[in-house]
Amino acid sequence: MTRSDSVHLVADARRVITKPFLPREEIYPDGSSRMQLVLRRVRAMSERDIAQTLADARRQFEHRHRDLTSVLERNFRFVAERLGHLELLAEHLSADHRQLIGAYFTHEYSIEAAALSNPSIVTAPDQSDLGPGEIRFVMSLRAIGEGHLSSIEFRSGVVAADATVRLDPTSRFATTGDHAPGDQVGLAHSAASDYRTSFPPSIDISERVLFPSSPTESHGMEDARFVRFVDDDGEVTYFATYTAFDGRQILPQLLETTDFAEFRVTTLTGPAAHNKGMAIFPRRIGGSFVALGRHDNVNNFVLTSPDIRVWSEATMIQEPSRPWELMQLGNCGSPLETEAGWLVITHGVGPFRRYTLGALLLDLDDPSRVIGHLKEPLLSPADAERDGYVPNVVYSCGSMIHAGHLIVPYGYADVGAGIATIAVDELLTRLTSSAR
Numbered sequence: 001m002t003r004s005d006s007v008h009l010v011a012d013a014r015r016v017i018t019k020p021f022l023p024r025e026e027i028y029p030d031g032s033s034r035m036q037l038v039l040r041r042v043r044a045m046s047e048r049d050i051a052q053t054l055a056d057a058r059r060q061f062e063h064r065h066r067d068l069t070s071v072l073e074r075n076f077r078f079v080a081e082r083l084g085h086l087e088l089l090a091e092h093l094s095a096d097h098r099q100l101i102g103a104y105f106t107h108e109y110s111i112e113a114a115a116l117s118n119p120s121i122v123t124a125p126d127q128s129d130l131g132p133g134e135i136r137f138v139m140s141l142r143a144i145g146e147g148h149l150s151s152i153e154f155r156s157g158v159v160a161a162d163a164t165v166r167l168d169p170t171s172r173f174a175t176t177g178d179h180a181p182g183d184q185v186g187l188a189h190s191a192a193s194d195y196r197t198s199f200p201p202s203i204d205i206s207e208r209v210l211f212p213s214s215p216t217e218s219h220g221m222e223d224a225r226f227v228r229f230v231d232d233d234g235e236v237t238y239f240a241t242y243t244a245f246d247g248r249q250i251l252p253q254l255l256e257t258t259d260f261a262e263f264r265v266t267t268l269t270g271p272a273a274h275n276k277g278m279a280i281f282p283r284r285i286g287g288s289f290v291a292l293g294r295h296d297n298v299n300n301f302v303l304t305s306p307d308i309r310v311w312s313e314a315t316m317i318q319e320p321s322r323p324w325e326l327m328q329l330g331n332c333g334s335p336l337e338t339e340a341g342w343l344v345i346t347h348g349v350g351p352f353r354r355y356t357l358g359a360l361l362l363d364l365d366d367p368s369r370v371i372g373h374l375k376e377p378l379l380s381p382a383d384a385e386r387d388g389y390v391p392n393v394v395y396s397c398g399s400m401i402h403a404g405h406l407i408v409p410y411g412y413a414d415v416g417a418g419i420a421t422i423a424v425d426e427l428l429t430r431l432t433s434s435a436r
Contacts, residue, residue, distance in 0.1 A: 001379050001408065001420040007165050009141070009155070010416035011116040016064060017174050017209055018071045020078050021107040035083060035105075042101050047094070054100045064108070066173040066203065072102030079105045111151050111174060111209060115144040115389040117411030120226045120333050120398025122238060124156060125259055133161025135402050138205060138260055139409055140224045140240065141417060142397075144389070150220035152210035152242065154260065163405035165419050171204040176211040182265060193217070193244065193251060198262045205260055216251045216267075217244035224255065225279045225397045227334035232284055239308070241268065241278040241291075252278055254309060271295070272303045273311040279334045279398070280308070281342070281367070290367060292331040292344065300329050300346065300360075302368045315368040318360065324350040324377050325358060332357060333398030335367070336406070340428045342367050345378070345399050345408060355393040356380045357410065361431040372431030379420055381412060388413025 023034045032040070045053070062068045076098045124136040139155045153174075157167040182194035193216040199208045212221055224242040231237070240255040252268040252275070268278065272295050281290040291303045293314060300318035303311045320326045325348020335342040342362040347355055357379040361372030381394050396410040406424050411417045 001422045003382070004165050004419040004421065007157075007167055007409075007419040008416065009116060009119075009167075009418070011112040011114070011143075013110045013113045014172075015112045015143070015153075015174050016108040016110050017176050017211065018065060018075075018106050019109050020075050021105050022082075033083075035079065038104055039079065039083065039101065042104055043097075045100075047096075050094070050096050050100050054096050054103065057100075057103045061108075064173075066175065066207070069099065071106060072099035074102070075106045076102035109145055111143045111145045111153065111211070113145045114148060115414035116141055116153075116416055117144070117390075117414045118142040118223050118395050118397050119409035119411060119417045120224060120240070120396070121400050121407060121409045122226045122228045122398065123400060125236075125238075130158065131160075133403065135159050137400065137407075138226070140226050140397070142223055142411070143209070144220075144414065148220070149212065150222045150245075151212065152221050152224050154205045154208055156205050159400075159402045159407060161403055163403040163407070163421055165407065165421075168204075168206070170206045173203075173207045174209050175199065175203065175207050176209050176213075179213050193253065193265070193267045195265050196263065197265070201259065201261045208260065210255070210263065212244075214244070214265075216246050217253070219245045219247040221245075221253075223276065223397050225277075225331075225333050226255075227280050227282050227398065229280060230283050232287075239280050241280065243276045250276060252276070266309055268309055268311060270305070270311040272301070272314040277330045278303070278311070279331045281335055282337065285365070285367060292335065294328075294330045298328045300331060302362075317362070317368055317370050318346075318373070320348065321373075322348065322358070322375070324348050324354070324356050324380075326350060327353070332396040332408075335362065336399060336401050337364070338401070338424060338428060340432060341371055343401075343406070343424075343427070343431075345396060347395055348377070352392060354381065355395055357394060357396060357408070359427065359431060361428070372428075374430060378422070378427075379408065379410060385412035385415075385418075388415030390414040 119141045121139045124138045141153045143153045177197045177199040180196045193214050222243040224240040226240040244251040244253045257263045275295040277294045279292045288304045289308045293301045293303045301314045304313050305311050327349035332345040335344045344360040346358040356377035359374045363369040399408045405421045408420050
């Protein structure tokens, strides 16, 4: 594969969001909590001190957030409701007083402080204002911050007619959007893990951050695998599977959106959906939803179901067989449809826990039948990509085809991400010859 010289994404600790700051809940001799004491102190400040302290805070932080006033008002309300001081909401506090209370209970969180990796890529919903042969894409990334807490970020860009890739500028702002309870789907799904997140369509897609919002993902949202799914009636939905982690156990979750501004989150269930790394095919096959999975944590499976949220039927299609994949296998995103078959980018783990990318070719009508398997890795860590937060790893969560080329965004060493390309015909020839 050929690595792109024009695409190089690395973690940027300056990418920050705001979160409510909840100090430790020590109880003091008078029965007050630390939050109650701080609130009492701020309410006792003079109007002059309030104005001066808020002005100082604004000078230090306003340029780092798109709408700091809304952030402070939101966190003021959060504190008032959390402490049961609903009377604060009815009192005639000045705007400065409310916002200063919000400021004391706000902190910044660097979403990329530790790492940026594991991208996936799909054709964007908006394909306007492009040159001949160009296509716009949306790329998701796993951002890892303090405490190894993962969230999902986005970037956008264009693939040209000659398959060269250019990224759009990344906004200096980041926001987590607005959250609301989701629609529970069946008795097996809990209200805690089903929710909706929305962003103003006017803000740049690189500002939108899907940050853990439920107890089931309190320790992270990992490795989103996005796919542009076209249903039998032509309706387009972007699905993504990701792993929710609560610090003890994982839960497979499903994201769905049509515009990357409003997202619905629900839980995947069934005996074939209890592990990491599911990837949904871009259309139904034989009337059923189809996915790749690895519910035994070692081998690759094809899953089928009439319900995209419940997965029970699984057929093993690949066991580790090459030296570079003997430890375990997995997919690197949703299959891509070609005339020769379903093209699947895989990952394999070899000696020294070294991750490399491989490829499979599956039958179009019966994707449980493997018709091609690369004999050698498709992409391995380059010398300059070996060292980082997680050494000796290249990994992808989803690719696309354009202009006769396979476009593979990949993360390396959990330090950053790049893009590699290969002519589809060349890859298919290698895959089909491997079957002979």
